[in-house]
Amino acid sequence: MKIFVNGDRHELEAATLALALAALGYGGKKIATAVNGQFVAAAARPQRPLSDGDRIEVVAPMQGG
Amino acid sequence: MSFYGVELASRLMIGTARYPSPAVLAEAVKASGAEVVTVSLRRESGSGRAGQAFWSFVQETGLRVLPNTAGCHTVKEAVTTAHMARDLFDTKWIKLEVIRDDETLQPDIFGLVEAARVLTDEGFEVFPYTTEDLVVADRLVEAGCRVLMPWGAPIGSARGLNNVYGLRVLRAHFPDIPLVVDAGLGVPSHAAAAMELGYDAVLLNTAVAEAGDPVGMARAFALAIEAGRMAHLARPMEPRDMAAPSTPMIGKAALGD
Numbered sequence: 547m548k549i550f551v552n553g554d555r556h557e558l559e560a561a562t563l564a565l566a567l568a569a570l571g572y573g574g575k576k577i578a579t580a581v582n583g584q585f586v587a588a589a590a591r592p593q594r595p596l597s598d599g600d601r602i603e604v605v606a607p608m609q610g611g
Numbered sequence: 612m613s614f615y616g617v618e619l620a621s622r623l624m625i626g627t628a629r630y631p632s633p634a635v636l637a638e639a640v641k642a643s644g645a646e647v648v649t650v651s652l653r654r655e656s657g658s659g660r661a662g663q664a665f666w667s668f669v670q671e672t673g674l675r676v677l678p679n680t681a682g683c684h685t686v687k688e689a690v691t692t693a694h695m696a697r698d699l700f701d702t703k704w705i706k707l708e709v710i711r712d713d714e715t716l717q718p719d720i721f722g723l724v725e726a727a728r729v730l731t732d733e734g735f736e737v738f739p740y741t742t743e744d745l746v747v748a749d750r751l752v753e754a755g756c757r758v759l760m761p762w763g764a765p766i767g768s769a770r771g772l773n774n775v776y777g778l779r780v781l782r783a784h785f786p787d788i789p790l791v792v793d794a795g796l797g798v799p800s801h802a803a804a805a806m807e808l809g810y811d812a813v814l815l816n817t818a819v820a821e822a823g824d825p826v827g828m829a830r831a832f833a834l835a836i837e838a839g840r841m842a843h844l845a846r847p848m849e850p851r852d853m854a855a856p857s858t859p860m861i862g863k864a865a866l867g868d
């Protein structure tokens with residue numbers, strides 16, 4: 547299925563958000579996530595199913611004012 | 612001084628963006644004496660390391676983190692960003708920015724009040740980036756904010772305190788709400804002026820980060836904020852229109868013809 551991660555298209559078979567993130571190299575990283583504009587807590591990622599066309603946002607701590 | 616029950620000795624909060632290097636950032640933060648640093652959330656790829664490296668730096672400082680919703684233009688964006696920040700940084704604190712105008716980065720005060728209400732109801736402790744508008748401030752307090760952060764001038768503009776009267780009125784109207792001048796300061800005298808008005812603290816970033824010597828400027832701001840605070844506590848004299856000789860006239864020698 548195709549999913550979009552931070553705007554980039556990926557072809558990936560992953561049943562859940564947690565599995566997709568692991569496959570994309572995010573395992574163990576300090577990140578926060580949303581799917582289709584809805585916040586998904588770290589603890590909820592293993593239960594969050596993914597569907598074709600889902601838009602995932604992955605953010606990390608960054609410099610800010 | 613305390614924000615939401617957290618006691619802080621330093622009245623300077625400092626941003627972490629736009630420094631020439633991570634090493635200068637680290638030294639400037641140290642020189643500022645700040646106990647709170649602002650941070651943001653930005654996209655990172657699976658192979659990216661920038662966010663993780665920055666997070667290691669923040670952890671090494673041991674300082675309290677105030678995450679922001681910088682760049683958000685809608686209530687939904689800001690609220691979702693706040694949720695992500697709480698998940699990531701494990702803090703109820705959020706510097707709430709809902710921006711309307713891209714030229715001045717002036718906040719959308721209507722969206723700001725709405726987002727502040729939503730987040731407060733969800734248990735967040737909101738630090739709203741607002742204007743010096745008294746009625747908006749009143750609405751923010753009504754929404755549950757127990758800190759207000761009016762701008763001095765547009766973010767990154769170095770213009771100082773654009774509306775001293777407005778800031779003064781805000782201070783008089785909210786004697787018990789911690790007030791922080793956030794944004795627009797350029798030089799330490801601007802920060803000292805804010806503190807002399809009785810403001811509780813100052814939040815800075817660009818003025819330090821883009822100085823020729825950010826470390827020296829961080830220290831200069833820290834001293835100015837301390838001086839301004841001391842001056843406020845020492846109760847400045849009232850200005851007057853005409854001169855008043857400081858040297859007594861009594862006992863002056865009669866040297867005329």
